[in-house]
Amino acid sequence: METLNEKHAKVFKALCDEKRLHILELLRNGDNCACELLENIDIGQSSLSYHMKILVESGIVESRQEGKWTHYKISEQGSSNAIHLLRELTSTNCTGKKEN
Amino acid sequence: METLNEKHAKVFKALCDEKRLHILELLRNGDNCACELLENIDIGQSSLSYHMKILVESGIVESRQEGKWTHYKISEQGSSNAIHLLRELTSTNCTGKKEN
């Protein structure tokens, strides 16, 4: 079974790798198919596929099949969730017993 | 030399590990010294020290020495920076040429 922290860690795992941040950068300009991404980044095809899977599983990127192509884009919903999660994880709990 | 993406990745590296999320959880209730954290989490002393270093280097946690104790707390500044960074990294670029 997956703990809540493990689930949360997955969201940020998407963002803790240089290559994946590069991919996000490419996606920021809009919808891209994998083949386009592949042209703009220095990794092999299977490696790209591996990273895209991590990005999609984090929820930050969504994919859409179109014929034999897979298109990717940044998910507004997913990004928004990630931002809220980060805010929650780092918010100091003002009702806690231990303020000094 | 460190690329910008590598620098950004470091911020999220702090958050992509289950144990570090647990530590953040403990810190949310207020300022804690390492020895207190150690009592509340199932890892060894050197391992905790390793994770604290990563958290501090990300900017999300700050440390303060007091005698022989090190106290840690979540940094408002650092958290805020991380949130802004995340927002930036996932914002879709509306002036881009490729909207469909």
Next chain:
DNA sequence: ATATCATATTGACAAAATTTGATTTGATGT
């Protein structure tokens, strides 16, 4: 059915992250 193209999956390997136990450092107390 066969061929082709885009992408996903697999297994082997290399590289990076994490854990562990031992040792070191630095502050404090006697």
Next chain:
DNA sequence: ACATCAAATCAAATTTTGTCAATATGATAT
């Protein structure tokens, strides 16, 4: 100076990630 405690650092062992090449899958076209 010596002992003690908290935390950091180091080296070795282990685990997890990421890369590459090969292969599989699934859609499309002939």
